[in-house]
Amino acid sequence: MIRIEPRENPSRAFAFGIPILSAVISLAFAAIPLLAAGANPITAYGEMIKGVFGSVFAVSEMLTRATPLIFTGLAAALAFRAKLWNIGAEGQLYLGAMAAVAIGSGVLDISGLLLLPLIIVLGAAAGAAGMMAPTYLKVRFGADEVVTTLLLNFTILIFLQMMLEGPLQDPMGLGWPQSAPVLDQGMLPPLMDRMRVHSGLILALVLAAIAQFMLARSVWGFKLRAVGENAAAARHAGINVRRSLFGVAAISGALAGLAGVSEVAGLKGYLTADLSPGFGYTGIVVAMLAGLSPVGVVIAALFIASVFVGADSMSRAMGVSSFLADLVVSMSLLCVLVGGFLAKYRILRTKGATA
Amino acid sequence: MGWRRRQPDLSMTQSTALRLTGLSKRFGSVVANDDVSLTLEKGEVLALLGENGAGKTTLMNMLFGHYLPDAGTVEVADENGTLHPLPLGHPQAALAAGVGMVHQHFALAENINALDNITLGSEPLLALKRDRRSARAKIEGIIERSGLSSPLNVPVGRLSVGERQRVEILKALYRDARILVLDEPTAVLTPQEADTLFANIKAMTKDGLSVIFISHKLREVLAFSDRIAVLRHGKKVGEMATKDADEKVIARMMVGADTPKVARSDMAPGAPVLKLSNVSVEGRAKRDTLNAINLTVNAHEILGIAGISGNGQSGLANVISGLAQPSFGTISVDGQDVPKPSPGAMVKAGIGRIPEDRHHEGIVGAMSVAENMVIERLDDPAIQTRGLLKRDAIQTNAERLAKAYDVRGPGVTAASRLLSGGNIQKLILARVFERSPRLILANQPTRGLDMGAAAEVGRRLLEARERGAGVVLISEDLDEILGLADRIVVIRDGNLVEAVNHDRELIGLMMAGEPA
Numbered sequence: 056m057i058r059i060e061p062r063e064n065p066s067r068a069f070a071f072g073i074p075i076l077s078a079v080i081s082l083a084f085a086a087i088p089l090l091a092a093g094a095n096p097i098t099a100y101g102e103m104i105k106g107v108f109g110s111v112f113a114v115s116e117m118l119t120r121a122t123p124l125i126f127t128g129l130a131a132a133l134a135f136r137a138k139l140w141n142i143g144a145e146g147q148l149y150l151g152a153m154a155a156v157a158i159g160s161g162v163l164d165i166s167g168l169l170l171l172p173l174i175i176v177l178g179a180a181a182g183a184a185g186m187m188a189p190t191y192l193k194v195r196f197g198a199d200e201v202v203t204t205l206l207l208n209f210t211i212l213i214f215l216q217m218m219l220e221g222p223l224q225d226p227m228g229l230g231w232p233q234s235a236p237v238l239d240q241g242m243l244p245p246l247m248d249r250m251r252v253h254s255g256l257i258l259a260l261v262l263a264a265i266a267q268f269m270l271a272r273s274v275w276g277f278k279l280r281a282v283g284e285n286a287a288a289a290r291h292a293g294i295n296v297r298r299s300l301f302g303v304a305a306i307s308g309a310l311a312g313l314a315g316v317s318e319v320a321g322l323k324g325y326l327t328a329d330l331s332p333g334f335g336y337t338g339i340v341v342a343m344l345a346g347l348s349p350v351g352v353v354i355a356a357l358f359i360a361s362v363f364v365g366a367d368s369m370s371r372a373m374g375v376s377s378f379l380a381d382l383v384v385s386m387s388l389l390c391v392l393v394g395g396f397l398a399k400y401r402i403l404r405t406k407g408a409t410a
Numbered sequence: 411m412g413w414r415r416r417q418p419d420l421s422m423t424q425s426t427a428l429r430l431t432g433l434s435k436r437f438g439s440v441v442a443n444d445d446v447s448l449t450l451e452k453g454e455v456l457a458l459l460g461e462n463g464a465g466k467t468t469l470m471n472m473l474f475g476h477y478l479p480d481a482g483t484v485e486v487a488d489e490n491g492t493l494h495p496l497p498l499g500h501p502q503a504a505l506a507a508g509v510g511m512v513h514q515h516f517a518l519a520e521n522i523n524a525l526d527n528i529t530l531g532s533e534p535l536l537a538l539k540r541d542r543r544s545a546r547a548k549i550e551g552i553i554e555r556s557g558l559s560s561p562l563n564v565p566v567g568r569l570s571v572g573e574r575q576r577v578e579i580l581k582a583l584y585r586d587a588r589i590l591v592l593d594e595p596t597a598v599l600t601p602q603e604a605d606t607l608f609a610n611i612k613a614m615t616k617d618g619l620s621v622i623f624i625s626h627k628l629r630e631v632l633a634f635s636d637r638i639a640v641l642r643h644g645k646k647v648g649e650m651a652t653k654d655a656d657e658k659v660i661a662r663m664m665v666g667a668d669t670p671k672v673a674r675s676d677m678a679p680g681a682p683v684l685k686l687s688n689v690s691v692e693g694r695a696k697r698d699t700l701n702a703i704n705l706t707v708n709a710h711e712i713l714g715i716a717g718i719s720g721n722g723q724s725g726l727a728n729v730i731s732g733l734a735q736p737s738f739g740t741i742s743v744d745g746q747d748v749p750k751p752s753p754g755a756m757v758k759a760g761i762g763r764i765p766e767d768r769h770h771e772g773i774v775g776a777m778s779v780a781e782n783m784v785i786e787r788l789d790d791p792a793i794q795t796r797g798l799l800k801r802d803a804i805q806t807n808a809e810r811l812a813k814a815y816d817v818r819g820p821g822v823t824a825a826s827r828l829l830s831g832g833n834i835q836k837l838i839l840a841r842v843f844e845r846s847p848r849l850i851l852a853n854q855p856t857r858g859l860d861m862g863a864a865a866e867v868g869r870r871l872l873e874a875r876e877r878g879a880g881v882v883l884i885s886e887d888l889d890e891i892l893g894l895a896d897r898i899v900v901i902r903d904g905n906l907v908e909a910v911n912h913d914r915e916l917i918g919l920m921m922a923g924e925p926a
Binding site: 284 | 731732733752753756765770771772773774775776777781785786788789797801
């Protein structure tokens with residue numbers, strides 16, 4: 056028989072070492088399919104590292120990839136802290152992106168000093184609105200937000216396609232389902248010449264720092280943690296649980312909306328239905344890897360972006376399938392989750408039941 | 411210790427029904443049972459005593475096969491009185507050997523009748539036809555011999571708690587139990603029902619049934635058992651014939667020291683601090699429902715709410731703590747109406763709340779002791795400015811309170827779930843009493859606490875009363891209410907009736923719903 060018991064006091068070294076060890080083990084596991092694909096894992100991982108850190112361009116690509124993941128990771132981490140299971144960051148991302156192109160592509164031809172903040176605020180508001188509806192249904196009727204937010208993703212995606220072939224379609228786009236481009240003064244400025252990394256990254260890092268500070272040091276964060284850890288006790292203590300949930304729902308949705316703004320106004324310049332290769336869902340992975348800590352989200356987003364970008368570059372250099380990148384990311388999540396479990400519990404073997 | 415000497419047990423005779431030898435069980439680093447040996451004679455009633463967490467239930471669960479002991483053996487006598495070792499960790503083997511257990515929480519199917527509940531599980535699964543007639547005859551025979559009467563044809567959901575308990579015992583007897591284990595059998599009974607139960611048990615022991623019952627009510631233990639065994643910290647610390655025992659001796663054995671007696675002085679009540687007028691609550695269940703009750707609590711007064719569990723105590727507690735909104739009626743504190751009752755509004759109005767379930771409602775276990783100490787005063791400028799927490803103030807506050815209220819544990823920055831039950835209750839007391847509330851709602855404040863911690867709660871409540879607070883004490887332990895309350899109100903079916911005096915018999919009858 057196998058028995059599982061909680062560990063008494065997991066040490067700090069243990070708590071920090073386990074995720075790192077898990078990441079290493081996941082790379083070891085990923086070596087198996089690499090071998091099966093006929094590649095030498097050591098050369099492959101060498102190529103991967105080169106693809107991420109080998110040049111300024113490589114680093115820029117990695118940071119570009121990490122930017123939306125920080126936003127969506129924060130969106131998931133904050134909501135999950137309150138046990139509000141927002142699986143809808145993907146949809147909220149597109150709501151933010153739609154708001155950004157609707158405002159930024161020429162409706163208002165005003166200077167960048169006004170247009171860019173307006174795009175950011177309205178994009179965030181659109182994402183927030185996308186999370187308020189499922190939260191209302193949860194609070195009022197007890198509808199499971201996992202289901203509603205997940206299903207809303209598909210609804211929003213279809214709505215997006217309708218808009219891209221309708222009101223938002225670029226009249227100069229030769230009939231392609233894509234939006235008109237955001238005006239130059241509405242774009243997030245790039246951080247380096249001829250590189251794709253843009254100031255959305257700065258916004259993401261600042262928001263992560265603010266989130267970390269607010270969670271630990273503010274009354275708002277106190278209430279959020281109390282509601283998430285024990286809603287009954289929070290309610291008994293006089294904390295307005297509904298207000299806390301609506302508050303974190305708005306912030307979570309807004310952060311996901313900003314991921315869309317950052318992708319449209321920082322990187323692509325226009326909106327298509329394939330703007331996000333699942334950033335909303337990967338954000339959940341990022342948040343879980345981060346142990347729902349905002350600073351952890353930044354680290355986890357950088358790790359996952361490195362794996363994606365590195366594996367991509369490796370697959371091109373070695374001639375193996377780029378699906379290996381997805382594999383490494385999934386393995387690392389599984390390893391970290393198992394590792395987190397082992398950090399909290401110990402598994403004991405007991406002798407047979409009969410005496 | 412490399413070796414252990416065992417005295418050859420010469421007292422073991424043909425009449426031993428059960429022998430536990432050297433049973434040990436640990437959960438992680440917690441030793442639940444340490445080398446416990448116990449014998450039960452045929453026809454004997456053995457009371458197993460001990461504070462919460464002393465290991466009584468763990469020991470019985472090992473006997474019944476729910477837990478696998480780390481060491482030790484269990485031997486059960488067969489019909490002829492020969493002891494056979496019982497394979498451990500198998501409830502089925504325990505059942506087959508004639509061990510029956512009645513848990514605190516009944517395991518009955520509410521939608522089928524008592525007869526089917528009793529026979530459930532002891533019939534072959536694939537039989538084509540059920541022999542209900544002989545089953546009924548057997549049960550009626552048991553009822554006649556034991557006096558454990560219960561309607562057999564009514565769905566169990568419609569039976570009273572006392573009847574359900576009798577059905578549980580009948581179920582064990584129907585399976586030919588020769589040893590019956592009862593885990594806190596009187597927790598849900600009125601004093602009268604409890605007396606009847608023990609009379610029935612006495613009758614059954616005449617037929618050779620042996621009984622172990624777990625309790626921490628000293629009164630019934632002294633009145634109804636033949637022998638007493640006391641556990642403390644997982645070890646057996648004493649065993650004696652009941653005729654040689656008295657309350658003081660047992661209490662000292664359970665706690666390991668003399669328990670402080672709570673001194674209570676008479677005091678004239680002051681002005682009303684809490685008034686509920688015509689308050690109704692429509693709850694989902696009976697325990698949450700109140701029917702147009704009127705209640706006044708005065709300053710310098712402890713009002714005890716007595717009643718069998720589930721008669722509206724939760725409804726009353728929820729209204730006073732602000733968790734439930736009355737569908738009708740008004741609540742006023744210190745003469746001021748509370749227009750929109752909510753937990754926050756009640757705290758503001760000066761009500762301190764000690765919740766029934768301290769783990770679930772009292773603390774946020776993952777948050778620190780210090781944070782839990784300020785969770786009810788987050789808008790206090792001493793704790794925060796402009797939405798930012800004053801961490802130093804929170805820390806100092808916690809250190810001061812932990813000292814004043816003797817909250818022991820791994821420190822105020824540690825997660826509060828690491829505290830023991832008694833220390834969690836002290837944390838809540840500190841949080842409540844610190845604000846000098848006008849009224850204190852204490853809902854089952856000593857449930858699950860050891861005697862020392864329980865006495866501390868009583869002392870603090872009396873101190874608050876002295877200071878001029880009113881106290882509403884809801885408890886299922888009548889002795890606690892009799893010891894602390896100035897006035898006693900009985901709650902039954904969501905209605906309140908005031909008891910004219912502190913007469914245990916009378917209050918018991920009122921709890922049962924008999925006209926007093």
